[in-house]
Amino acid sequence: MKKTAADLEQIRKETLKNVELRTGKDGYKIIVGMATCGIAAGARDVFKEAIEKVIEKDLDSVTVGQMGCIGLCSMEPIVEVISPSGEKTRYIKVNKEKIDNIITSHIIDGNVVSEYTSES
Amino acid sequence: MAYYRSQVLICAGTGCHSNKSNEIIERFNEELKKHGLEDEVQIVTTGCFGLCAAGPIVVIYPEDTFYSKVKADDVPELVEEHLLKGREVERLIFTTEDDSGDEPKTLKFVDTDFHKKQRRVALQNCGRINPEDIDEYIAFDGYKALEKVLTSMTPEDVINVMKESGLRGRGGAGFPTGVKWSFAQAAKGDKKYVACNADEGDPGAFMDRSILEGDPHSVIEAMAIAAYAIGADEGFIYVRAEYPIAVRRFQIAIDQAREYGLLGENIFDTGFNFNLNIRLGAGAFVCGEETALMNSIEGKRGEPRPRPPFPANKGIFDKPTVLNNVETYANVPKIILNGAEWFNSVGTEKSKGTKVFALGGKINNVGLVEVPMGTTLREVIYDIGGGIPDDKKFKAAQTGGPSGGCIPTEHLDLPMDYESLMSIGSMMGSGGLIVMDETDCMVDVARFFMDFIVDESCGKCPTCRIGTKRMLEILERICEGKGEDGDIEKLEELAKTLKSSALCGLGQTAPNPVLSTLQYFRDEYEAHIYEKRCPAGACKKLLSYEIVADKCMGCSACAKQCPVSAIEGEIRSPFTIDKEKCIKCGACMDTCRFNAIIKA
Numbered sequence: 273m274k275k276t277a278a279d280l281e282q283i284r285k286e287t288l289k290n291v292e293l294r295t296g297k298d299g300y301k302i303i304v305g306m307a308t309c310g311i312a313a314g315a316r317d318v319f320k321e322a323i324e325k326v327i328e329k330d331l332d333s334v335t336v337g338q339m340g341c342i343g344l345c346s347m348e349p350i351v352e353v354i355s356p357s358g359e360k361t362r363y364i365k366v367n368k369e370k371i372d373n374i375i376t377s378h379i380i381d382g383n384v385v386s387e388y389t390s391e392s
Numbered sequence: 393m394a395y396y397r398s399q400v401l402i403c404a405g406t407g408c409h410s411n412k413s414n415e416i417i418e419r420f421n422e423e424l425k426k427h428g429l430e431d432e433v434q435i436v437t438t439g440c441f442g443l444c445a446a447g448p449i450v451v452i453y454p455e456d457t458f459y460s461k462v463k464a465d466d467v468p469e470l471v472e473e474h475l476l477k478g479r480e481v482e483r484l485i486f487t488t489e490d491d492s493g494d495e496p497k498t499l500k501f502v503d504t505d506f507h508k509k510q511r512r513v514a515l516q517n518c519g520r521i522n523p524e525d526i527d528e529y530i531a532f533d534g535y536k537a538l539e540k541v542l543t544s545m546t547p548e549d550v551i552n553v554m555k556e557s558g559l560r561g562r563g564g565a566g567f568p569t570g571v572k573w574s575f576a577q578a579a580k581g582d583k584k585y586v587a588c589n590a591d592e593g594d595p596g597a598f599m600d601r602s603i604l605e606g607d608p609h610s611v612i613e614a615m616a617i618a619a620y621a622i623g624a625d626e627g628f629i630y631v632r633a634e635y636p637i638a639v640r641r642f643q644i645a646i647d648q649a650r651e652y653g654l655l656g657e658n659i660f661d662t663g664f665n666f667n668l669n670i671r672l673g674a675g676a677f678v679c680g681e682e683t684a685l686m687n688s689i690e691g692k693r694g695e696p697r698p699r700p701p702f703p704a705n706k707g708i709f710d711k712p713t714v715l716n717n718v719e720t721y722a723n724v725p726k727i728i729l730n731g732a733e734w735f736n737s738v739g740t741e742k743s744k745g746t747k748v749f750a751l752g753g754k755i756n757n758v759g760l761v762e763v764p765m766g767t768t769l770r771e772v773i774y775d776i777g778g779g780i781p782d783d784k785k786f787k788a789a790q791t792g793g794p795s796g797g798c799i800p801t802e803h804l805d806l807p808m809d810y811e812s813l814m815s816i817g818s819m820m821g822s823g824g825l826i827v828m829d830e831t832d833c834m835v836d837v838a839r840f841f842m843d844f845i846v847d848e849s850c851g852k853c854p855t856c857r858i859g860t861k862r863m864l865e866i867l868e869r870i871c872e873g874k875g876e877d878g879d880i881e882k883l884e885e886l887a888k889t890l891k892s893s894a895l896c897g898l899g900q901t902a903p904n905p906v907l908s909t910l911q912y913f914r915d916e917y918e919a920h921i922y923e924k925r926c927p928a929g930a931c932k933k934l935l936s937y938e939i940v941a942d943k944c945m946g947c948s949a950c951a952k953q954c955p956v957s958a959i960e961g962e963i964r965s966p967f968t969i970d971k972e973k974c975i976k977c978g979a980c981m982d983t984c985r986f987n988a989i990i991k992a
C-alpha cells in the first residue's frame with residue numbers, strides 16, 4: 273500500500289523499537305541470572321515473565337538480558353536491574369510474582385523493591 | 393509489533409555466504425525452536441560487516457558480541473550458552489592482539505583499530521540492517537532525504553547542496569557529482585534518464601556489490617533524488633549477472649519501494665514520478681565504461697562510443713543521462729539529510745568525505761574498510777588492515793586495478809586522495825587495494841593486469857586491440873627470461889601511443905600498471921632482461937630449486953612430496969633435483985625441515 277510521509281514516520285518509530293537493540297537502548301536493563309543454577313531454580317520462567325510484562329506494558333526502551341553465575345547459587349534466581357544512569361540493584365530468589373512487582377514499581381515507578389534485595 | 397530481547401545478526405554477504413553462512417542461519421532457526429526461544433530471539437540476515445577475513449560473522453545484541461569464523465556446528469553452543477544462559481562463548485569471540493604496550497592485550501572488535509579508525513558513511517547500514525526489510529532502512533532515516541527533497545527543495549537547491557558538498561564520483565574518474573547533475577539538468581530533452589553503474593569489473597573491488605547487498609535502498613533513494621534534480625522519470629541500474637545476491641536483494645528492494653509508493657507515480661503526492669529497472673551485464677570489464685554501459689543497456693553490443701557528446705547531453709537512447717557509481721549514490725541521502733558542510737568537513741582540500749577500499753592480497757584483514765579521504769596507506773594497511781601475513785615485508789599496493797598503478801614503500805605515508813594518488817602515477821579508481829609483499833614480482837603484476845586487459849579489450853579500436861596484445865607479449869617474454877635489450881623502451885613507446893589514441897578509458901589507462909611499475913621497480917625489469925633473474929623469486933621460468941648437499945639429511949621427505957618424482961637419492965645421503973622434470977611447485981621446499989632446499 274502506498275505510504276505517506278506520516279506513515280513512514282510511524283513505521284520509523286515502530287521499527288526503531290526493534291532495531292534500537294543494535295544501537296543500544298537508553299532505558300532500564302533487566303538482567304536475569306541464567307546459569308545452570310539459575311535455570312534449575314526457575315530463572316527461565318522469571319525471564320519469560322519479564323519479557324511478557326515488558327511487552328504488555330509497552331516498555332520499549334527496556335532491555336531484557338541474561339548473565340551467567342555470580343557465585344550466589346543459593347540465592348537464585350537472581351535479577352539485576354540497571355537504571356538508565358547505571359545504578360545497579362540486585363534482587364534475589366525472584367519468582368514470577370516478584371518480577372511482576374519489580375517491573376511495576378521499580379521500572380515503571382522508579383521505586384526499588386527493597387524487600388526483595390536481601391533475605392529477611 | 394513483536395518484542396525481541398535478543399537479535400542475532402548474521403552476515404549474508406557474498407563472502408560469508410560462500411563460507412556457508414546460510415547453513416548457520418538454518419541451524420540457528422532449528423536450535424532456537426528446540427529451546428523455545430524463537431519468539432524471544434530474532435535472526436536478522438545482513439550485508440557485509442567488512443571483516444571478510446574473519447567470516448562468517450555473527451553479532452549478538454544487546455551485548456554486541458562479535459563472533460568470527462562461526463561454523464554451523466558452533467550454533468548449538470551459541471544458542472545454549474549465549475542466548476539461553478547468557479554466557480558469551482569466549483572461544484568464538486573475535487579478538488586481536490595489541491602488542492604496542494608493555495603487556496600484550498586482547499582487544500574486542502569495537503576496540504580494534506579496524507573498527508575505530510573507520511568512518512562509515514556509504515557503508516553505514518551494511519551489517520546493521522536487514523537489507524530485505526524496507527522498514528529497517530526506514531527506521532534509520534531511510535527515504536527521509538527523498539521526502540525532504542520532494543517537499544521542500546527545488547532541483548536547483550539539490551544540485552547546489554551536491555556541489556557544495558564536494559562529492560566526487562567514486563567510480564574512478566572523480567568527477568564532481570553536483571556539476572555532472574547540473575549539466576544533465578541544463579540539457580534540453582523531453583525525456584531524461586538516471587543510471588547507476590554497478591558493473592564493478594575491477595579485479596579486487598567489491599564495495600559496490602556489498603552496498604547493493606547490504607543497503608540497496610540507499611541507492612534507490614539516491615537515484616530518485618538525482619532524477620528529481622535533473623528532471624528524469626526513469627532509471628536503470630546496470631549490475632553484472634555474476635552478482636546474484638546483489639541482484640536479488642536489489643530487486644526485492646525495488647519491489648518493496650514500489651509497494652510503499654516510493655517508486656512509481658506521484659511519489660509523496662508531489663507529482664514526481666520515477667521508475668527503476670535492473671539491467672544485467674554479462675561481465676565484460678569494458679561495460680563499466682560509461683558509453684559502453686549505455687550501449688549495453690540499449691541492447692547493443694557493449695562497445696564504447698566516442699565522447700563528446702557526453703552522456704549528460706546524449707546518453708541512454710541519446711537522451712540526457714546522469715550515470716553515477718553505486719558508492720557515489722550511497723553518499724547522497726546522507727548529504728541531503730546532514731548538509732553539505734557535514735560531508736565536506738571530512739577529507740582533504742579537494743577530496744571530500746570518505747572512501748571505501750576493498751583490501752585484498754597480502755594483508756591480514758581482507759575485507760572492506762571505509763576511511764576519511766586523506767588517510768595514509770600506512771594506516772590502512774597496518775592499523776586497519778592488520779599488516780602483512782607471516783611478517784613479510786611490504787613491497788607495494790596496487791590501487792585502481794588494471795587502470796591504476798602501484799604505490800611503493802616510499803609513499804606509505806601519502807595521504808590518499810584523488811590528486812595525491814595521481815601525482816605518484818597511481819589512481820583512486822574504484823578503491824580496490826591489492827597489497828603485495830616481497831615475494832611478489834612487479835613485472836609479473838604488470839603482466840597479470842595486461843593479460844586481463846587483452847581479454848577484456850572489446851576490439852573496436854585497433855590501438856587497444858593490437859597495442860595491448862603487443863605489450864603483453866613483451867611482458868610475457870620478460871617474465872620467461874627471454875627479454876631483450878630495448879624491450880623497456882618498446883613498452884614505453886606502446887604505452888604512449890595507447891594513452892593518446894585509444895578510443896576509451898580502458899585502452900587509455902591500460903598502460904598504467906606497466907608505467908608505474910617501471911617508474912618504481914625498473915631494476916626488477918632490468919634484472920629479468922639482462923641477468924635472467926627474478927629478484928622476488930616469483931617468475932617460475934627464471935628460478936630453479938636446489939638441494940644444499942651440506943644441509944640435506946637424506947630423509948626423503950621432499951622426494952615423497954614431489955608430484956612429478958623429480959627428486960632422487962639414497963636415504964641418509966644428499967638428494968638431488970632433476971631440473972628437467974621439476975615443475976617448480978615448491979612443495980619440496982615447504983616440506984624440508986632442515987632448510988636444505990633453496991630457490992636459486
Ligand SMILES: Cc1cc2nc3c(=O)[nH]c(=O)nc-3n(C[C@H](O)[C@H](O)[C@H](O)COP(=O)(O)O)c2cc1C
Pocket residue numbers: 560561562563564565566567589590591592593594677678679680681682683715716717718720721822896897898
Ligand atoms: C574500462 C573502464 C571500466 C570502468 N568500470 C567502472 C565500474 O565498474 N564501475 C563504475 O562505477 N565506474 C566504472 N568506470 C568509470 C565510468 O566510466 C564512469 O566514470 C563512472 O561510472 C561515473 O560515475 P561516478 O562519477 O559516480 O564515478 C569505468 C571506466 C572505464 C574506462
